Amino acid sequence: MTELSKTGAALGEPAPGNAPDAFLAVRDLKVHFPTDDGLVKSVDGLSFQVEKGKTLCIVGESGSGKSVTSLAIMGLHRLGAQGKHVQMSGEIWLDGKELVSADPDEVRRLRGREMAMIFQDPLSAMHPYYTIGNQIVEAYRVHNDVSKKVARKRAIEMLDRVGIPEPNKRVDGYPHEFSGGMRQRAMIAMALVNNPELLIADEPTTALDVTVQAQILDLIRDLQKEFGSAVVLITHDLGVVAEIADDVLVMYGGRCVERGSVDDVFERPQHPYTWGLLGSMPRIDRETSERLIPVKGQPPSLINVPSGCAFHPRCPYADIPKGDVTRTVRPELQQVGGGHFSACHLSPEDRTRIWTEEIAPKL
Amino acid sequence: MSETKKTDADVTAAPDEREILLKVEGLQKHFPIRKGVLQRQVGAVKAVDGIDFEVRKGETLGVVGESGCGKSTMGRVITRLQEPTGGSIHFEGQDITRLNAAGMRPLRRDIQMIFQDPYGSLNPRHTIGGIVSAPFRLQDVEPEGGVKKEVQRLLELVGLSPEHFNRYPHEFSGGQRQRIGIARALALKPKLVVADEPVSALDVSIQAQVVNLMDDLQEELGLTYVIIAHDLSVVRHVSDRIAVMYLGKIVELADRTALYEAPMHPYTKALMSAVPVPDPKRRGAKSERILLRGDVPSPISPPSGCRFHTRCWKATEICRTTEPQLIELRPGQRVACHHPENFEDQAPQDTVLLSVAKEAASLVAEEVLAESAATSAAVAAEVEGSQEAEPSETSAEKPAAEATADAEATSAKTGPGARTAPATGVQEAKDDGQESTDE
Known part of the structure; x- marks a missing residue:
């Protein structure tokens, strides 16, 4: 862990807090949205940490701030000027780097490479116009300087890894040609193509049938074992939590x-x-x-x-x-x-x- | 068909059973697929493909299955919101299969539906009062004390405030909207309520409120429910009997306890093992889980024979060629399977697994296989034992005899399966013979 703190120090943070030991640490995170009706305090002072190889489940009802938290970690709240659409404060430390105050470009370099996300509804999270392969290739080539051919090979390899039959054919399929479970697998393949160390899964199985849910949870568990990544899984289903979590965080009212x-x-x-x-x-x-x-x-x-x-x-x-x-x-x-x-x-x-x-x- | 005879036999065999409110026989709903300039029909999505069940007064029938198994279509057809392609629906003894809109209208009072999406099922431009009083207006019913008073009473009944009368749906949360939908469904004191995923769009804590509400209303008003849901935990909680659907067919229909304690169809078993249990201590017992391979096949061209044979770890040749009939293997538990779990094999001569089954079996832990073999053998022995001991054989004999007829009927129809199918019948008949000699 000394390596982590070194990078933290190297960045020369203004540091209201020092780089923590944990792989991912969130400290006093606040995400507020100004609206015409008033200030929506979606997340209001949240702290937690996750070690590598561990799974944290965030549980809560709709509107408790679970998803906003995950988007904050991914740095996806920055669209638009800070303060106009969203007010964020607190610290998010990933592998010794602080993300809330970091330059958006820097966060973008981390996104997809060190941290990746699986969304609830893979049909709307994928682009309907491009083939699955295309989208995975793009995700890979953004972070790796490789030819399309190499990237395509990598895409096929990932599709195979997540259990999609005939990956070299399916790689040219469009999202609508996949069933719900297969689509979610493709999405996981896309998220994992750069071997991220942090995987955030926002209700990854809510839209799926129980039999498929069991397959996907097994897959996430296997992949975590293989790559040793930290997983933050957001869900409202306590059954899923009992199944997969090491630690649990219950959220209520932000x-x-x-x-x-x-x-x-x-x-x-x-x-x-x-x-x-x-x-x-x-x-x-x-x-x-x-x-x-x-x-x-x-x-x-x-x-x-x-x-x-x-x-x-x-x-x-x-x-x-x-x-x-x-x-x-x-x-x-x-x-x-x-x-x-x-x-x-x-x-x-x-x-x-x-x-x-x-x-x-x-x- | 013999199916009809059997259900009749059931009723006479057990006269203390409650009166049958809804009886469905051979129900089919096919959606045509049309192509080309002439829009010729080139195929059909067989959403519901021949199902039989009955609902008794005052009970709750749960219907479970994966998405695309036809459970919602079934709900819409039995309420006649969609036209059945084949089969018949009897409500209180009256055949309502082909009634036209005018003929159905008086029955609409008795059959109501609660929908899944509390956002889509309420007109955003109508007030709550308007929505809940619509049934009175449409049916020309003047309740005692006036419509407004009755609507306010209904709102109170479902746990809303009577002051909500003049508000609009957008002012309510999901749970409250679902209550409004329930109030509307109950306005005309229906006999049968078909609820399609009534709680799946709601948060866990709200889900419990609505489940309890439906429970209370059933007790208070003597309602009969058909509850369609994909959540097996919810269905276990609310239902008296449960039908498990797979690709447009009922594969198992049984009492709640029988189904959850000793499921007979491999699909039921797999489905239930996949439900995550909110108890971290059970995580060690992972080996209980049966992972199914791949996805549900397309209902446009469902697999031959038993529809589950492409994903089943027990599938043999007979499963590919002969469709298993839904027969009553144990009193109150009807199963459509050649090789049921927790029971003696219906086609013991057929032991060679299909290659797909071997692949599927590789996903099933050894312990499960061993255990299921052991329990099946034990149950088979027990069944024989109990049949010997049981003095009144009528109910046990009937289905077996029917099964013979069934199997013969099937064998007559299906060419390639003809060799194996009678064997099932013979097996059953042999058991029959044993019983009578023992007596």
Whole structure:
């Protein structure tokens, strides 16, 4: 890791923080969008880190800021003048380089080479006018000074690697000629063509059938093992999380409410929202309990995030802490165990009691 | 067909079963493909290709399958939003297959639909009041206390506020819109509600609210649901019986517990093993997973014989040549497979795997294969045992006898499969004989 900090120092950052040890580190990231209706605080102070070879899953409902976070890491919020369309602050460290303050050209050189992204809907993420091969070749040649022929060979090799049958024929196919699962494989091939060290997958399997989902998750896992990349996977499906994650980050209203290893979050969750998510999932592996335990109400608007704890209007335990604290004071992430953090006003005793006595038996 | 006789037999065999509300037989929906100047029909997308099932009063039938298996088309055909190509639909004993729009109108009160997309299914230029009161207007129904009062009551019933009457759909979130769709569907107190992916567009926490709401309404109003969904966890939670569809056919139809505890069709088994379980401890048990090769074949030219044989790890020659009939192997569990899981083999003489099956089997862990062989043998033995012990053989005998007839019918139709098909029948008949001698 010394190598990383060296590069960080070499860049001579103005450094409000020093280059971290982790491969990817996000510190106090804020992404706000000014709109006519007010400031949309999509991400409001988010921190996490991912090591190489590890998978972080970001879970949350729609509008919790998961996708905005991933686009921020990829540097895709910069379209238009800073401050007019988007206001970003905080730090994103990738392999010792800080990206938020970096020159857009520099980020562009990293994008696709060191970090790549898989999108939810491969049909709209690919260009319908160009063949799959063309698009992979382009992605490869942007970062590698090679002839078209070499690049095409590489494209075929990648299509083969992700399990597309007859890759030397399919390379000349158009996106619409591929089925959903095949398209997603082609997209993964495109993302991995430059052996990126960070792979961000935004709901990569949401549009797919379960049988295909299983294939794609297996593929991502295999490729991660092979290339040792860090993976950030964004999803709303806790089943997928349990399947693939090393660490889990639960987002609500643009902030992290709970973070920890996958065992921590599933076995000893410490936030009422995480309980809510676990309780509202029907389980295939169990005989039906009578009813699901839904979270009441609606996810918050990111323009008017509730004061205090953003979850308090939906939290069944908001009245337990004394006084108005849940309505007035925003809870900060606190360590509740080794590497396990939660942002909740409930005392640790209350949380343990509620989880073991009220929630866990009903799941 | 013998299929008809069998369902009738079922009812007489179990008179305590609830009344049949909807009965579907041999239902087909083909979408023609036209080409050329003359727009001649050159083929057809066989979205639904001969399915039989019935829905009893007060129950929930779940329909699952991958995208493109025809489950949504099935939903649209049984509500007569689309014309069936063949087969028949009986609602409360009345044949509604060929009723025209005027003939269907009085029945529209009894059959309602909830749609998947809460954004596309509400007219953005109508108020909520207008949307939910439309059924009353169209059917010329004057509810007690006036339309407005009734609409407000409905809004309350689905968990919205009566003040929402004059608002427009865009003012609501996805979950609330789905509730509006439900209120509209329930306005005329329907008997049957067909819900096509009612919760798949919603967030997890909202999903649970809507599932619970539908549960409560069923209890309160005695509704009958047909719920079409791709999410097997949701279907397990809401359904009493479940039909698994593959390429326009039902491959397995069974009670919830039977289906999830001991699935018989290999496709059902693979489908269920693919669902990720929200429990990291189970990650070690990866070997349970059955990965299917490739994608679902095209419904324009579905594979011959059993449609699943191109992806199945148990496929043999008979699967390629003879289409398995949906027969009741265990009471309440109908399966269309020559080599079912958790049950005795229906074509034990046919043991040579197809080459595709060998490839597919390479994706299936050894343990699964060994386990399934073991359970199948055990179940087969158990079945024989229980049949000996069981005093009333009528229900167990019937399907077997029917199966013989079925198999013979098929063998008469299919040329190349003729040699293997009767064997199935013979096998069944032998079992039959055994039972009677044991008695």
